[in-house]
Amino acid sequence: MNRRLPAPAQVAANLGLTVSTVADHLLDDPVVLALQVMRRLPPRARTAAADALAGAGGGPLAVLTALGHAAAGRPAELGALVRSRVGQASPVERVHLADVLTAAQEPELADELLSGTPSGTRGWSEARARWHWHHGQVDEAIAVLTTRGRPGRLRARFYSEHRALTGGLTLLSGRDVKRAVGYEPTPRRVLHVLTNSLPHTGSGYAQRSHSLLLATREAGWHPEAVTRLGWPVQTGVLRARSADEVDGVLYHRLLTPRLEPGMDHRLAQHARLLLDLVLDRRPAVLHTTTHWVNAVVTRAVAEAVGIPWVYEVRGQLADTWASTRGPEAKRSQRYRLFQARESEAVRSADAVVTLGEQMARRIAADGVPRGEIVLSPNAVGGAFLQTPRDAHQARSELGLDAAAEYIGTVSSIVPYEGLDDLLRAAAILAPRRPRLRVLLVGDGTDLPRLRQLAVELGIDDRLVTTGRVDRSLAPLYHRALDVFCVPRKDMDVTRSVTPMKPLEAMASERPTLVSALPALREIVTDGVTGITVPPEDPAAWAGALESVLSDPEWARSLGQAARAWVVAERTWGSNAERYAALYARLGAAESRPNEPSATGRPYTRGE
Known part of the structure; x- marks a missing residue:
């Protein structure tokens, strides 16, 4: 317990x-x-x-x-x-x-x-x-x-x-498994096994998780969540408690005075503590997210107590790791082993969920039938569904120059976002657009390099950076921009992963420019709900930006069409309906005996 x-x-x-x-x-x-x-x-x-x-x-x-x-x-x-x-x-x-x-x-x-x-x-x-x-x-x-x-x-x-x-770890002992004999789940209770969460981080990952928890609760389920072993203390939150309640949603923490040495022993420690929580809270289904570390722990506990588990693929972390290294990284032993563990996770889960069609194709290549993969795209809710505020009003509240032209993003500031290309595009435009400013809202490893690049390009007086901001301010910052930009680099990770940020900008009626990559083309119709621009091409980005900035009526029509599409097609409520149907199909809606099988695997996909 x-x-x-x-x-x-x-x-x-x-x-x-x-x-x-x-x-x-x-x-x-x-x-x-x-x-x-x-x-x-x-x-x-x-x-x-x-x-x-x-x-x-x-x-x-x-x-x-x-x-x-x-x-x-x-x-x-x-x-x-x-x-x-x-x-x-x-x-x-x-x-x-x-x-x-x-x-x-x-x-x-x-x-x-x-x-x-x-x-x-x-x-x-x-x-x-x-x-x-x-x-x-x-x-x-x-x-x-x-x-x-x-x-x-x-x-x-x-x-x-x-x-x-290399896989094949046994995370729970026979004694642990015996504790789970006779487990009786609580119908319609779902436990999400997460990497991190609100209120200690405002990341897109945490925002998506919380939005889905709220939406599934509205759909008649009883969701709770638990974060990874040792979090958030390991990121400096010394006053963290064993649980937080955010908007009525309970987030459990697995805190211990010391983590066991070694990744293999730590995974076993994680599994034991998660099993304690599961025996206490009695969920009918476990729902975890990438990457494979979450999956192996969740799978071990689900098999021990005899309930199904869902694996939600939100990204390709091996590709994210490789994106900061050269092309040879994808031929490395670590990359191959990482991918093997991810493939094993999707094949062994009772159900697989992912964000978009590009990611679904990659999962299908690992052996999961495409028809069994549930799509749960990123979406919007809360303040983003309210009528957007006037840009000048938003800038006034944020202390920004109301007369300036703002291009930029609300994002994690990391290299694959391609914000160096945005700065170079701004440098091209700067001589003929004296009021142009680049607004970068967020923080990340690439921010120091971008500040230095702005100095080298002679536009450091045009760059406005905020660092991390409170999540309640994100809608205001979206609305303050004249053009929202997603200039992602052309990499495997960016070609397959669909981010949340352009959807929030589109819901805010902002004309949105994105790199012409498959994952981004899934959410932006060129010339209708936004503009797709060749990636890693600052001159093309400068041309596209100038076209939108020079035609306010066109910019307004792009923003209005984008908002109409997002509100109609991409809300958390529609995702919650998909989850409710999935959980019910897995038998989590009704009381049923869940004795572990002799092999510890009570379910097979599609049962």
Whole structure:
């Protein structure tokens, strides 16, 4: 049972988890830990911290300077610093600089440093192992630590992740399974097994989850949710409780003073705690989302208690990982193993849900009949269904210049969003559109690089960045834009995953420009509900933007047609109807005996 601790005891347990997590990361990869900490700071504090480190100077402090450039997203300065130090840096300093370069997505220069440094140097084997791991070379990373390094924490961590990636783990013991004998589910109760959630993050993932929970409740079901092991304490929320209630929806937390070492043992710990919660709450169906880590834990618990489980594919995380590396990443061992686990998850689930047709085709290629895949596209609700406010009023409330022309996005600021192409398009337009501004609402790893790029393009005075904003302000920021832009790069992940942000912009009656990619073409009809533009082509984007900005009537008609389509076709209520039908088909609407079978698998798809 997931017992609630008194507030002081819970904070003490959370503090223990935080200290142990920080200690683990500090010992495994201190450079990545430092970058993650700085990236979670508010934008101004992050910039100040990065600049302070970058100003540390050369000599013994060169590693700190390199870390500052990495945190600030200045690859040119980072590369120049490292090359200036190569001839005079000690072997240990070269190893530390290589670690910074690998963490900063500059592995080629890291390879140069490590190749020119004696392999017996302190920390060399760990740095080379991290370099292999960055490239998805799992066996090579372990081999380096086995033949050159000392048996230690990093090798143990890589071994454990390798065991998890190769599959076949037994997560629950016979004793755990015996506890589930005689399980009686509560009809119409659904437990969503999530990665994260409101109120501790406002990500698109969390927004979608919450919208679906509310909509299925309106459809007559009783949804609750639980987030991943250790979350949100691991992201710095020390005062997290064992449960939160948001709009009447209960979100459970799986909190413990310490996580077990190794990914394989941690998955087993996750499964045991989830089983405790399931035995307490008695759901009739479990519903989880990508990626495969959620799936294997959910599957183990569902099989133990004898209820069906649903796997919702919201993205292609292997492709997301590969998008920050070169094309060879898709040929790596890590990518292949990751994809194998995802394929196994969709084939073993009692039902599969996904966001769009492109993703459904990929799932079908893994062996799930296309007719059995339920589409649950991203949608809108709440404030986005209300009559949109006037743009000038929205800008006034947000403190923006009412007379300016705003193009931009409300999004996570990551490289595959292609916002560098938007800045380059803005630089093309800037000389003839003096009132043009680029508004980027959100935060992410690519924000420092984009700020630096704006300086290089001479439009830093045109760039407005907000960092993370409260989710209640998102509709206002959508309405404040003259043109909403989704200039995504042409990658596997962007060709198949349909994002939520253009739908929210369309519901806000904003003319919406998107990259001409298959997933985005599913939601934008070119010239009718928006404009599709060739990806990674700043000149084409500049031309499309100027056409819309120069024709207010056309812009208005695009926005009105977009809103009409979204309101008619893409609401959370319509998705809830699909879920209700799916859950009923799985037998979760009525009382029924659910004794686990001899194999632990009481259902087959389509039963």
